[in-house]
Amino acid sequence: MAREPSSIQEALEWLRDGFRPEVARDMCVTYQIELAGEAGGTFRLSIDAGQLSARQGCDTPADVVFRLSAADFFGLLAGRENPDMLFMAERLRVDGDLALALELRKLFAAPAQPK
Numbered sequence: 596m597a598r599e600p601s602s603i604q605e606a607l608e609w610l611r612d613g614f615r616p617e618v619a620r621d622m623c624v625t626y627q628i629e630l631a632g633e634a635g636g637t638f639r640l641s642i643d644a645g646q647l648s649a650r651q652g653c654d655t656p657a658d659v660v661f662r663l664s665a666a667d668f669f670g671l672l673a674g675r676e677n678p679d680m681l682f683m684a685e686r687l688r689v690d691g692d693l694a695l696a697l698e699l700r701k702l703f704a705a706p707a708q709p710k
Contacts, residue, residue, distance in 0.1 A: 598673065599669045599670060599672065599673040599675065600669050600672055600673070601634060601669065602634050603630065603634065603635075603636050603638055603651055603665075604651075606638075606668065606669060606672060607638060607649045607650070607651070609672050610640065610647075610649055610672075610703060611647065611649055613703040613704040614647045614702065614703055615701070615702055615703065615704060616645040616646070616647070617645070618701050618702055619642045619644075619645050619646075619647070619702050620644060620645040621644070622642050622643075622644070622645075622698070622702075623642065623643050623644065624641075624642050624658045624659070624695050624698070625639060625640070625641045625642075625655070625656075625657040625658050625659075626639065626640040626641075626642075626657060626658065626659050626660075626661065626695075626696075626699060627639050627653050627657035627659070627660045627661070628640070628660075628661045628663075628668065629660065629661065629662045629663075630663065630664065630665040630668050631662070631663070631664050631665065632664045632665050632666060633665060633666075634665040634666075634669075635664070635665040636651060636665075637651070637652060637653050638650060638651045638652065638653075639651075639652070639653050639657060642702065657691065658691050658692050658695050659689065659690070659691035659692055659695050659696045659699070660689070660690040660691055661687065661688070661689055661696070662687070662688040662689075662690075663681060663686055663687045663688070664686065667681055667686055667687065678700065
């Protein structure tokens with residue numbers, strides 16, 4: 596199991612490192628992740644033809660919005676948490692296009708590994 600990130604900045608680095616551009620080459624989507632609790636905040640992942648842009652904050656509507664605790668999200672990145680179990684336990688909420696939401700797990704190596 597990978598070491599868990601402890602901040603949004605670390606999580607963004609992990610996501611950039613684990614991004615699989617070959618899987619995303621035909622996609623154009625924006626994901627917003629809203630993290631509650633300690634180390635929480637909002638960030639956005641924009642994918643456009645295999646290119647990833649990841650940054651804190653939000654300024655336009657997203658195709659999919661995920662809401663969960665920062666601790667659960669960091670656990671997902673490290674492989675400690677299962678997204679399906681979090682969703683069923685209502686610890687992960689998803690708003691927007693559910694098909695695009697499910698595509699997210701294909702776009703990143705799991706669990707993400709820092710370089």
